[in-house]
Amino acid sequence: MADEKRFDEATGQHTTGHSYDGIEELNTPLPRWWLWTLYATIIWGVGYTIAYPAWPLINRATGGFLNYSTRAEVVKENAAHEAANADLVTALVSADLSGLDPASDLHRYGVARGGAVFRAHCSQCHGSGAAGAKGYPNLLDNDWLWGGSVGDIMLTVRHGIRNEQDDDARWSQMPAFGEILSREEIADVVGFIPSLAQSEGGDVSLPGAQIYADNCASCHGEMGLGDREQGAPNLADAIWLYGGDEETLNETVTYSRFGVMPAWGPRLREEDVRAVSIYVHALGGGE
Amino acid sequence: MSDSSQPLYAAREPIFPRRVKGLFRTLKWWIMGVTLAIYYLTPWIRWDRGPNLPDQAVLVDLAGRRFYFFWIEIWPHEFYFVAGLLIMAGFGLFLFTSALGRVWCGYTCPQTVWTDLFILVERWIEGDRNARVRLWNADWSVRKLRLRVTKWVVWFVIGLATGGAWVFYFADAPTLMRDLVTLSAAPVAYTTILILTATTFVFGGFMREQVCIYMCPWPRIQAAMMDPETLTVAYRDWRGEPRGKHRKAEPETPLGDCIDCMACVNVCPMGIDIRKGQQMECITCALCIDACDDVMDKIGKPRGLIDYLALSDEAAEQAGQPARPIWQHVLRPRTIVYTVLWAAFGLAMVYALFIRPEIDLTVSPVRNPTYVVMSDGAIRNTYEVRLRNKHGEARDFVLTARGDPAFGLSVEGDAFARVTVPANETRLVRVYVTVPGKSGPARRGQSDVRFWVQDSLNGDRASVSSIFNGEDAGDG
Secondary structure (H helix, E strand, O other): OOOOOEEEEOOEEEEEEEEEEEEEEEEOOOOOOHHHHHHHHHHHHHHHHOOOOOOOOOOOOOOOOOOOOHHHHHHHHHHHHHHHHHHHHHHHHOOOOOHHHOOOOOHHHHHHHHHHHHHHHHHHHHHHOOEOOEEEOOOOOOOOOOOOOOOHHHHHHHHHHOOOOOOOOOOOOOOHHHHHHOOHHHHHHHHHHHHHHHOOOOOOOOOOHHHHHHHHHHHHHHOOOHOOOHOOOOOOOOOOOOOOOOHHHHHHHHHHHOOOOOOOOOOOOOHHHHHHHHHHHOOOOOO | OOOOOOOOEEEOOOOOOOOHHHHHHHHHHHHHHHHHHHHHHHHHOOOOOOOOOOOOEEEEEEOEEEEEOOEEEOOHOHHHHHHHHHHHHHHHHHHHHHHHHHHHHHHHHHHHHHHHHHHHHHHHHOOHHHHHHHHHHOOHHHHHHHHHHHHHHHHHHHHHHHHHHHHOOOOOOHHHHHHHHHOOOOOOHHHHHHHHHHHHHHHHHHOHHHHHHOOOOOOHHHHHOOOOOEEEEEEEEEEEEEOOOOOOOOOOOOOOOOOOHHHHHHOOOOOOOOOHHOOOOOOOHHHHHHHHHHHHHHOOOOOOOOOEEEEEHHHHHOOOOOOOOOHHEEEEEHHHHHHHHHHHHHHHHHHHHHHHEEEEEEEEEOOOOOOOOOOOEEEEEEEEEEEEEEEOOOOEEEEEEEOOOOEEEEEEEOOOOOOEEOEEEEEEEEEEEOOOOOOOHEEEEEEEEEEEEEOOOOOOOEEEEEEOOOOOHOOO
């Protein structure tokens, strides 16, 4: 290579001395401050890696002189939010929730906070949209096994359903009628149940009517409207927790059901229990 | 190595633009005065909007997410107005560049305006070109130090005022001014002022043409907007060459009109020689036209040796014919297309601005789940409705759902489907539309539903359509 720097007559410019296959590169000098800017960014970059977490070590990275971490920022922000909402939390813990004005700031705060609690702790069973699933009640509708007032909901949340860790848990148990009734009797009563929704008290001419009156009405009521005191479902409405078809009803009557829910009182803070109750109450079915 | 050795990096060649008088210089003084006045004074204009709204005519309220411009108020969901303005600015730039070259660069670009101002200050303090060249070459002395420091202090004050004016667009100007003076303003205000003061000081005082040549992308893309019909600052070399000093004894070959007095070079803020033809560095500030016209007057030659020219006229002019009139250069399909597009966007925005309702809503259907069966078999859909109240006082809104007689609307927490939205705010409400179990919308997969919101005070209405999902729609 002819690494000769020379003056190029045709362009009036100097060459850099780089040439390849006889093609030479003209030298158009970059401004010197540009070079300084490059050096300045290098110095800045080195300083930055010293000041902030940067260099990877074996099981962690250098912490940096400023001791900055995004985690600490989050903790700080959380603390700031907690402090900003301290008054609302105090009010929430002491408020009588049944008389809470839905347009009030406290109610809006409860719904917002309760939504976060719900998504973290309740959505695993009840669904992120609270629509439930087979065996897990839909919380959006106006059918409640244990009551839909905010106080009832709070009691359910706090103590849970059919769990042995909490003496105050909602408790009831339907017998497995497979051990009590014959298959034919079960088939008869399953044939009778849908008629409860069609006319008051059901179609008494059906063979299952008497079996229902003898075995089921004590909990589910003569009209099949259920009993919230013992969490007996309403059999006359359009909502079925496990399904209202013949096969599912047969299974339910034969083996019974035993849905459980943990007690959230010991696991959540008081304000969170209250907030999530407000949230569930405001999902469209609250009483 | 020979004498042709040249470093790969070069120091900036200092430029000492000489004072000049003339048509374009006067025009530039006026433009500088008007643009600087707009920039510095706009935040101080008051505009009464009622008790709960700010009374600053132009205000970007970032914390409150509002943009106020005199009688116009832009909410975040109307950001398309800003996008539209940017598109208009783009087409405006295309239009002016295709017609008149880099007029933006030469007359109104902030870099040009502030550099002009800084050079003016420099001339007041250190004198005109020759004095400044002498001072530059002189050794450091008390006088040089005094002049330099005085200049820097004035520049710094201008920079401070520039950065200071910027922050007034983002907060109530009188309040912020008081806070700034009493050192109780937000840190971000001081940081912003400091950064803009520094950039103004450095860009206007020291970087100047380096910003245009090395930092700004516009000189690199302007060529795409220019063509032979574009009017741009150029030198009539067929008239000026061969250049030379006219002496009593005429040389054998007759000389052109250019007397090589270097006036055009000495006034150039970019430090170039326009006689070399169009160059990337030229911002078409037209000061060389003023300088040359002045010289032509003195030596008794016609003006216009350096002038606004179109490349397409060159052949005709060389043949001794007159140039075509300016309007023929300016009015051509390209500029007409740009104008039409620019105006179309402007008219569309004005139209959008006028049909904008004072109340507004958006509806987002809750699809998790798509519908809920109630205990009586009714089908219910849930919608999250955001209501916006642009009035300066709280308003009551009544919601209704239309589209099928079966639709029944209720609002979570209110029996009368009435929502109070505070002044200048939005409110998100959970809205239910319920139909009886055997009705049409319950059995159909999807039905159209239209949400109407009515201002119960003045009857203003707005509506948004959505979908109601029946039992065939999918998972309950």
